[in-house]
Amino acid sequence: MNLTLMLQFPISILFWLISTLLGVATANDLLLSGYPTLKIFMHGVPTEYYGPRKADLLVRFLKKFVAADVAILNSDSAISEFVEAAGTSFPIFIGFGLNESAISHFAVKYKKRAWFSVAKDFSDNTMEFYDFDKVPALVARHPNHDEQSIFYGPFEEKFVEDYIKQSLLPLTLPITEETLRLLKDDERKVILTILEDESDDRSKKLVKLLKAAASANRDFVFVFVGFKQWQGFAESFEVSKKTKLPKMVVWDGDEEYFSVVGSDSIEDEDQGSQITQFIQGYKDGNIIQKRISSGSFMGFINSMIGIGTVTIIVFVVAVVMIIQSLKEEPLTVGTRDEGDHPSSSTSQKEARQPLHSGEKQDKED
Numbered sequence: 001m002n003l004t005l006m007l008q009f010p011i012s013i014l015f016w017l018i019s020t021l022l023g024v025a026t027a028n029d030l031l032l033s034g035y036p037t038l039k040i041f042m043h044g045v046p047t048e049y050y051g052p053r054k055a056d057l058l059v060r061f062l063k064k065f066v067a068a069d070v071a072i073l074n075s076d077s078a079i080s081e082f083v084e085a086a087g088t089s090f091p092i093f094i095g096f097g098l099n100e101s102a103i104s105h106f107a108v109k110y111k112k113r114a115w116f117s118v119a120k121d122f123s124d125n126t127m128e129f130y131d132f133d134k135v136p137a138l139v140a141r142h143p144n145h146d147e148q149s150i151f152y153g154p155f156e157e158k159f160v161e162d163y164i165k166q167s168l169l170p171l172t173l174p175i176t177e178e179t180l181r182l183l184k185d186d187e188r189k190v191i192l193t194i195l196e197d198e199s200d201d202r203s204k205k206l207v208k209l210l211k212a213a214a215s216a217n218r219d220f221v222f223v224f225v226g227f228k229q230w231q232g233f234a235e236s237f238e239v240s241k242k243t244k245l246p247k248m249v250v251w252d253g254d255e256e257y258f259s260v261v262g263s264d265s266i267e268d269e270d271q272g273s274q275i276t277q278f279i280q281g282y283k284d285g286n287i288i289q290k291r292i293s294s295g296s297f298m299g300f301i302n303s304m305i306g307i308g309t310v311t312i313i314v315f316v317v318a319v320v321m322i323i324q325s326l327k328e329e330p331l332t333v334g335t336r337d338e339g340d341h342p343s344s345s346t347s348q349k350e351a352r353q354p355l356h357s358g359e360k361q362d363k364e365d
Contacts, residue, residue, distance in 0.1 A: 064090070064115070069107040070100050071117035076126050079119055086115045088144040091168055094119055096127070097135030102155050106164050113168050113185075140167035147171055171214040172207055174198060175225035175233060183221065183253050190221045190251040191279070193266075194234050198226035206246060206271055213275045220250075220279070236292045248278050250287070258287040 064086075073079045079094065086092050095103055095118040107116035119126075130139050131150065138151040138160070147170050151163045169186065173179050183190060193210060195203040207224060214222040227234045227245060237249055237257060246266045251257040260281040266274050281287070 065111065069111055069116065070104050071115075072100065073117050073119040074121050076123050079117075079122060079126060082115075082117055083141075083143075086143075090114050091170075092141045092143065093117065093164065093167070094130070094139045094141070096122060096130070096132060096137045096139065098138060098155070099136075102136075102160060103138070103164075105157070106161055110164060110168065113182075114164075138163065140164075142170040145170040145172075166218045169221060171211045171222060173221065173223045175223050175230065179223075183223070186221055186253070188219060188221045190223055190253055191217075192237070192249050192251045192257070193222075193224040194237060194239050194245055194247045194249075195224055195226045196245045197228040198224065199228075202268075203246075206266070209272045209275060212272070213279065217279055238290070238293070248275070250282050255292045256289065257292065258282065258289055261286045261288065 071082055073082055073094075083092060083094075091114045093103065093107075093114055093116045095116075097120075098118050100118050103116055103118070110116075127133065131148065132139060132152075134152065136153065136155065138155075139148060140151070140163070141148045149167055151160075151167075153159070165186075169182060173182070175192075191210075193206070195206065197203060198207075203224075203226065210222050210224065214220070225233055227239060227241075237247070237251075239245070239247060244265045247264060248266060249257045249259055260278050263274065263278040263281050266278075
């Protein structure tokens with residue numbers, strides 16, 4: 001990232017890109033599970049960043065973290081401006097006719113993953129546009145996936161949080177290097193559908209059916225991946241070029257997954273019923289527990305490491321080597337021969353000793 005972009009950040013934002021070379025102890029202290037990881041320090045508390053990584057979008061969305069937890073919108077134009085400024089990388093929650101206190105706690109808790117707002121004044125045209133017919137209503141939008149859902153209550157804390165947690169992800173999520181990061185904080189089981197090619201018409205039709213199933217089964221996260229798009233990931237689930245696809249499994253998000261007896265693959269006819277049968281078979285316990293093959297699993301993990309990561313590692317290695325060489329080099333004063341100044345030999349010998357400091361500087365938040 002260049003200096004011009006960095007200067008656009010508010011002074012209260014501090015973020016670190018931490019490599020394994022900085023040490024395991026540091027990683028453990030900051031709860032790092034993978035590298036490279038982007039952490040944002042808000043009032044001294046490390047928070048993982050889930051947004052886009054490109055420089056221009058990174059600047060735009062890091063500003064989100066110093067914005068108000070809940071935006072107060074008092075007109076149709078304010079609503080439109082808020083949605084436009086929020087962009088498409090995060091879900092957007094708008095509480096129409098809803099008290100700020102109903103979502104303020106969750107706006108703080110899930111600030112790193114979504115935008116939150118309440119609309120105090122709006123027209124019938126806005127109600128029609130957002131497709132709700134009464135207030136209060138909490139609308140969740142995923143602009144990047146063209147999805148929206150509406151919650152009419154009850155607005156007790158438990159029900160509101162359940163709705164927000166389930167709405168942080170779209171109904172169906174394509175698996176990519178970026179979206180994998182979003183799954184790790186979701187405690188729900190993952191229904192993974194492996195397709196031949198995400199872009200062909202048959203796959204798009206199946207994804208629509210998966211969305212319908214996801215809407216009726218919000219206790220699962222529905223994701224899909226194309227063998228053509230990410231072969232290394234698909235191979236982790238016993239899939240090869242000879243495997244009959246589409247194939248469905250239930251994944252725990254880590255190294256275990258489950259096949260449902262009699263529902264391993266999906267035929268072309270009546271796919272909606274086959275999806276329903278698969279889900280019911282899992283709930284009934286008609287499953288075979290399996291583990292991701294370590295070789296394939298490491299293969300797709302390694303495929304996530306790109307040229308950018310290599311560049312970072314090389315840079316950090318160079319910095320560490322320079323720092324290490326500076327620590328090992330004795331501190332010398334002047335260039336004259338010691339014999340010219342015998343009276344100062346003692347002080348010069350002391351000055352030539354390696355510099356050691358037991359003091360540590362406190363880091364500012």
